[in-house]
Amino acid sequence: MTPDENDLWFLPLGGTGEIGMNLNLYGHDGRWLMVDCGVTFPRPGRIAADGTVHHRGEPPVQMADPAFIADRRDQLAGLIITHAHEDHIGAVPYLWPLLQCPIYTSRFTAEILRRKLAEFDLLHRVPIHVVNVGDRRAIGSFEVEWLALTHSIPDPNALMIRTSAGNIFHSGDWKLDDHPLVGHGYSRNTFTDLAKEGVDAMVCDSTNATVEGHSTSESALYNGLLEAIKPATGRVVVTCFGSNIARLHTLAMVARATGRYMGLIGRSLINMSNAAKASGLWDTADSLINASHFGYLPREEMLAVATGSQGEPRTALRRLAAGNHPDFELEAGDRVIFSARAIPGNEEAIEALIARLRAMGVSVITAEDANLPIHASGHPAQEELELMYQWVRPAIAIPVHGEATHMETHAGIAKANGVPRAMVGRNGDLFMIRPVPGIRRQITETGRLGWEKQALVRVE
Template identity: 85%
Template sequence: MTPDNEDLWFLPLGGTGEIGMNLNLYGHDGRWLMVDCGVTFPRPGRVAADGTVHHGGEPPVQMADPAFIADRREQLAGLVITHAHEDHVGAVPYLWPLLQCPVYTSRFTAEILRRKLAEFDLLHRVPIIEVETGQTRQIGPFSVQWLALTHSIPDPNALMIRTPIGNIFHSGDWKLDDQPLVGHGYSRKTFSDLAAEGVDAMVCDSTNATLPGHSVSEATLHEGLVRLIANAEGRVVVTCFGSNIARLHTLASIARETGRYMGLLGRSLVNMSGAAKAAGLWDAADQLINPSHIGYLPRNEVLAAATGSQGEPRTALRRLAAGNHPDFELEAGDTVIFSARAIPGNEEAIKALISRLSALGVKVITAESADLPIHASGHPAQEELELMYSWVKPAIAIPVHGEAEHMETHATIARATGVPRALVGRNGDLFMIRPVPGMRRQITETGRLGWEKQVLVRVG
């Protein structure tokens, strides 16, 4: 199945009908463009009393099966990565040997990707082309422009994908944050100009489509976090997503305000901060201490940022809860702050982790229990979706990056905002934008691959 010069197609292999392992294909004139190549983690399983999650032998890292495009590798013009979250970039080291195409992305994402490729001895094999926001690159028959949007990670980009027969706006993950703290902001004019040009389809993030209102800005979290940390008597450990550099900047600023020393616990936090420094996105005033020094400091002078907000095994917070972290032990009177919300499916693992921390006498504060906001989502709520549709004015809305409920609600919002047509499908469905809009259900098999014992295996 190959698109001709009159066809403009969208074919998701991962991330449509689910949250995670995004892998999208656009087809035109005999070629394909891939957008994002991410991982996910095992489906929710039984949680033991110690917080261990049993997944029935599933591989710990999973990704979309790329067989459709791997079988057509000679037609693949390139891979574009919209941002550096694991569900968008994490599968590249595993799947690139099957694809063997150039990778286009922003500077910060390229820094993250290089670190991943080095672990697989692929660093000097994968051609990485860095693209500045606003630039346009010709990738096969696709003219791709990088557009500035905001998200919970530096340098996220939406894409305007232009062809001689039609244009598609691919949102990537986004929100409308007027004070993102780190990286570029966004401009309404960027998107209203697209409407003047003409957008045949808008492929858009559905994660928070069921939530009313507008997402919270990163800048608004300082007040809630500083109040909690200033009033804490012992050590303070804040767990958050490692990719949220803006949150780390906020915590580093609070450390200075409250007379605490800040250290990072967890490999992903260290990698992300290193990439931010290499990309020029780390404030020189934000000084970090070696985490091995934390155990020697007075308890009321410690502020640690730790991985493990989702209750994942082998993360820093899980090791602290188990009393086997190499740098220090939590004691009664210390405080752990969850500056994150549960990803669906992780609730039981997080609950078990909190129970274990509480049993140590540690005070636990979650985003739900805090009096003021201490976490901001990186995805658009309903008001933001309405605004974006009013700016871009696409002829067709294609909700992605969500489960069925999210995408159906998203489609309803699009129609209510004046979009003539919404197409809701799932992985393996072919969305035909040109010449005649429509869908063909399940034109290809989809599934998951897992990484187990250094090889890719089929899951489920």
């Protein structure tokens, strides 16, 4: 199955009908372009969107099976990574040997990718092309332009994918944050200009399509975090997503305002902050102490930022709750703040972690408990989706990055904002954008691969 010069196709192998392990393909004129290559972390007992029930003993890291495109590797022009979240970048070290194509991404994302590839001894084998906002690159039969949007990680990009058959706007993960604190912002004109040119299809993030209103700006969290931290008389531990460099800057400002020394505990947090420094995205005023110094500080002078906001095993917060972290121990009267919300499927693990902390006499504040915002989502709520459709005015809306409810709601929003047609499908469906729009259901088998004992295995 090969597209000709009149065809413009979209084929998701992961991330459509589910949240996680994104892997998207665009086809035109004998070539394929891949956008994103991510992983997921299954929870035992969790029922996936495709009806799969996850069991104990499964590989802890899983990704979309790339067999369709691996069998057509000679047609794969390149891989674009839109940003550095694990569900968009995490599968690259595992799957690149099956793909062996050049990779295109922004400076910060490239910094994260290089660190991942080095762990697999692939660093000097993988051709990485660093691009900037506004760049246009010819990749096979596609011309790709990188567009600035905002998200909960530095330097996310949307894409305008141009071909002789038509144009596609691929949003990536995004929100409309007028004050993102770190990295580039966005411009309304970027997207209204696309409408003037003509957009045949908009492939867009559905994660928060069921959420009313507008997402909170990262710049609006300082007062809430200050209110949660300032009255604490013991140690304070804040747990958040390690990739949110803007959140770390806000916490560093709160640390200065409350006379506390701030440090990071957890490999992913340290890795992300080092990448931000290497990419020129770290404010030099935000100095950090080494976590090994925490044990020598008075309790009231300590602010630790820890991994583990989703209750994941072996993370820093789980080890603190178990009393076996090497840097310090939590005691009654200390405080833990969850500057994050639960990813669907993680609720039980988080509740168990909170119960354990409270049994230790530790006070816990969650985003739901706080009087003021202490967490901001990185995805567009309904008002943001409405604005983007009014700006871009695509002929077709293709919701992705969500489960069925998210995508159906998203399709309704698109139609209500003047989009003539919405096509809702799932992994393995072929979305034909040109010459005649339509969907061919399940044209290829999809599934999961897992990483187990240093090898890829098929997940049943």
